[in-house]
Amino acid sequence: MDLVVVGAGVVGLAHAWHAVRRGLSVAVVERDEHAVGASVRNFGHGCFTAQDGVAFEYAMTAREEWLKLANEAGFWLRESGTLVVARHDDERAVLEEFASVREIELTGEGALLPLDVRVDPREAVHAIAALLAERGVAFHWSTNVLTVEPGLVRTARGEIRCRAAVVAVGHDVDRFFPELAEQHEIQRCRLHMLRVAHDGVIDPAVLTGFSMLRYDAFARCPSIEKVRERLTNDHPELVEAGLNLMFTQLPDGSLTIGDTHHYSRTVDPYRPERLDDLVLTETARLLGVGSLHVLERWRGIYASAPHPFLTATPAPRVRAVSVTSGIGMTTALGLAPPVLDDLLQEL
Template sequence: MTSVDLVVVGAGIVGLAHAWHAVQRGLSVTVVERDEHAAGASVRNFGHGCFTAQDGVAFEYAMTAREEWLKLAAAAGFWLRESGTVVVARHDDERAVLEEFATVREIQLTDDLPVDGVGGALLPLDIRVNPREAVHAIAALLAERGVTFHWSTNVLTVEPGLVRTTRGEIRCRATVVAVGHDLDRFFPCLAEERQVRRCQLRMLRVAHGGVIDPAVLTGFSMLRYDAFARCPSTRKVRERLTNDHPELVEAGLNLMFTQLPDGSLTIGDTHHYSRTVDPYLPEHLDDLVLTETARLLGVPRLHVLERWRGIYASAPEPFLTATPAPLIRAVSVTSGIGMTTALGLAPAVLDDLLQEM
């Protein structure tokens, strides 16, 4: 039986963020992951650090996370672009939102757009990483710095001071359970109390011939990022899009894309909420994303290279941190912004946990 200061259950970005900050505090850490490598929400996303459009505590976490992403990219050697985000306004009410947003955040209004529009804004602090490599590189870096990883290992029970796994027992001073939407597999009553559901996303990778360095958001994105809610004109955008494109709003479309290092675009995405994800994948949702992205890019059609379904935890509050038992923390980003905020959330959780240790 081994013994460490901290066991982290889950090797997605939330779990790795806790391991990263724990090691910097001098703690010994073991990470337990059921798969042979991270394969969930942390590798199925846009790779977009959308820091500027967050609000409240999420904005605070995001700005802390930004600095940590830069440190990790330098230390682990993974690809990171500080190219910002361009929000494209394709209607006058969307341009009005951006003009109002410029009074809330330090952004740059611009007409230099990668796609057609009536105006836009550059959010210069946002970053891009390749999600298909970043979390794996972080795990490798942590292993080099002494973190023990038990891959392909299921956790059977989590108790104060003890984690039982399919590879044996681990004694520990404290445990962080960071399993995203699978919180209900460990603490079903807690998940019910916090109204945790699964959010299913439809995303695609398509071929593209040019270079679009920043991430690109649209008016549909304004309906999904909290900081835009500060802008009075956002209500008008919502009303117009709901009237003109009810099916797209109903599907929870966040029309956006990011470019991968090979030039292809990650595009999406739609949102569907349920406690259990049905296996069926209605083709019309992909058709919606493809049609609207082609229109955004000004091309007749797009060539699909890959399709996938992402799933993340969703709840009324954007972050879930709970103490189901002494010296145990259940942690989940329940708002789809784990890549953006986890590296800022983790130190706050550990500061609290260390007071109890």
């Protein structure tokens, strides 16, 4: 086997996808019987336009790959963009400044970021895995990895010999390489997210002023500090909870809404109802409705660190890779090619 990928989330599958296209033989080892982590618990939002630096480069590459994969794997994808709603003058000022940084369309309500896309995260990752299996990737589902060594991946079901390995297990990188995780200050970010009923079509993803505080490209805009100061003064509890007030619509018409953020190395099992109340109240206000009917609630967890990407070499011919900024769906398909370029130089 040329390459073993540990983890069948979007980061792992991105590496498998690019490796197969290079003609490599690939195996993917996943501890669960299908992906159930951050790759299926998110908004399904390709938020390419609001990234900055190397994340923007990865995002723009990833956009083209998402379009290819949707066509080849047959999953639902909408090139409907993102509507950033401006509900205050300082938010409008940010968007006017942002127009000098990115190609966007200013509207009466805010701005449209036309390059962004939406997928259904509940089907997209599974469809990519099915496509890769058709292309010859060997999937080892419900298989726990014990150790990853140069040329060898030991699992609970036996050994897999390989020329190289990529460990793409998100926040669980500390389970394999604890010292590496400590060195890179890896934490777990806990999200509160919900799915609510909705009548009507809202085609683009929808972001707000709270979202501006969380996406790096908006930091280039001088007016962002006025937004931060006002929201902190007017809504201190929401800012403290790390609210990214946004939503996306699933194909059945329901909305994925959220989300709050809490950081720790170990996630407590308790789920404060107050955080869900905050998300529901603010989303209802954004939609102009009295209340929302909750269909599902869940907790998302992703890796977080001071740097947005972890690409490390814990052993020869082994790479540990995590998107440590909550933008795995947006960037993973652009991150994988340079990781493979670097890894294959060792073979």
